[in-house]
Amino acid sequence: xxxxxxxxxxxxxxxxxxxxxxxxxxxxxxxxxxxxxxxxxxxxxxxxxxxxxxxxxxxxxxxxxxxxxxxxxxxxxxxxxxxxx
Amino acid sequence: xxxxxxxxxxxxxxxxxxxxxxxxxxxxxxxxxxxxxxxxxxxxxxxxxxxxxxxxxxxxxxxxxxxxxxxxxxxxxxxxxxxxxxxxxxxxxxxxxxxxxxxxxxxxxxxxxxxxxxxxxxxxxxxxxxxxxxxxxxxxxxxxxxxxxxxxxxxxxxxxxxxxxxxxxxxxxxxxxxxxxxxxxxxxxxxxxxxxxxxxxxxxxxxxxxxxxxxxxxxxx
Numbered sequence: 001x002x003x004x005x006x007x008x009x010x011x012x013x014x015x016x017x018x019x020x021x022x023x024x025x026x027x028x029x030x031x032x033x034x035x036x037x038x039x040x041x042x043x044x045x046x047x048x049x050x051x052x053x054x055x056x057x058x059x060x061x062x063x064x065x066x067x068x069x070x071x072x073x074x075x076x077x078x079x080x081x082x083x084x085x
Numbered sequence: 086x087x088x089x090x091x092x093x094x095x096x097x098x099x100x101x102x103x104x105x106x107x108x109x110x111x112x113x114x115x116x117x118x119x120x121x122x123x124x125x126x127x128x129x130x131x132x133x134x135x136x137x138x139x140x141x142x143x144x145x146x147x148x149x150x151x152x153x154x155x156x157x158x159x160x161x162x163x164x165x166x167x168x169x170x171x172x173x174x175x176x177x178x179x180x181x182x183x184x185x186x187x188x189x190x191x192x193x194x195x196x197x198x199x200x201x202x203x204x205x206x207x208x209x210x211x212x213x214x215x216x217x218x219x220x221x222x223x224x225x226x227x228x229x230x231x232x233x234x235x236x237x238x239x240x241x242x243x244x245x246x247x248x249x250x251x252x253x254x255x256x257x258x259x260x261x262x263x264x265x266x267x268x269x270x271x272x273x274x275x276x277x278x279x280x281x282x283x284x285x286x287x288x289x290x291x292x293x294x295x296x297x298x299x300x301x302x303x304x305x306x
Contacts, residue, residue: 015232016258018192070142070178072185073232
């Protein structure tokens with residue numbers, strides 16, 4: 001079966017995120033009020049062949065640990081694992 | 086002395102590193118990243134550049150190149166490995182050095198000469214320098230801000246594994262002004278500045294040349 005897994009990788013809260021700061025600054029310049037903070041990360045979509053949703057999830061988690069996120073600077077979350085037609 | 090300069094797709098300081106290595110009198114040659122051995126190298130250089138286009142994170146994909154298994158074995162045997170700029174990023178991703186290099190604090194790419202202080206002479210690459218000596222070398226990077234957790238930083242300081250520290254201005258916001266570090270075995274060194282671009286007077290500085298002129302003893306240590 002085919003699954004789509006969506007992985008969210010974000011900079012650790014303890015790591016300064018200059019991209020987020022720059023976006024927050026730009027939003028302020030554009031007149032958007034009330035932006036208390038911005039952080040910029042990345043989303044990775046994986047198309048996976050797996051026997052079950054759980055197997056796809058386990059595979060995606062191992063991919064995060066090995067390559068998709070750097071454990072020193074980033075946290076990751078598996079947002080969704082959806083069966084594909 | 087045989088010096089292997091590893092080329093990844095996207096390396097762009099490989100020729101400069103080879104020239105600096107050859108100028109030290111060594112037998113310097115390239116090793117392609119698909120190679121699984123280092124052709125008997127005494128000393129391995131991972132040069133600067135943008136391996137794999139810095140996709141995902143700088144060094145994240147290069148660290149899984151076949152040659153990196155040979156580099157890890159070389160390092161585990163106590164033999165010298167020098168990672169310059171992208172090479173430093175690859176060594177951190179490969180966990181041959183602790184910590185990580187992330188986007189510069191000011192976001193912009195910095196390309197200019199910087200001054201660093203030699204913090205230890207107890208590595209093969211800094212044995213020819215004095216502790217406290219200041220070197221001028223260029224940096225050229227967008228992701229050079231060294232980060233690690235406090236425990237790691239404290240350990241690096243305590244074990245004298247900080248090799249170079251920026252002085253007179255920190256170009257990227259690196260924690261504790263760290264420009265270069267070594268591993269526990271002191272045979273693997275990574276730094277963001279480019280010694281190969283400061284390897285002869287014609288280039289504006291020859292302060293980096295000695296980093297390629299390892300004592301013969303260092304190669305077999």
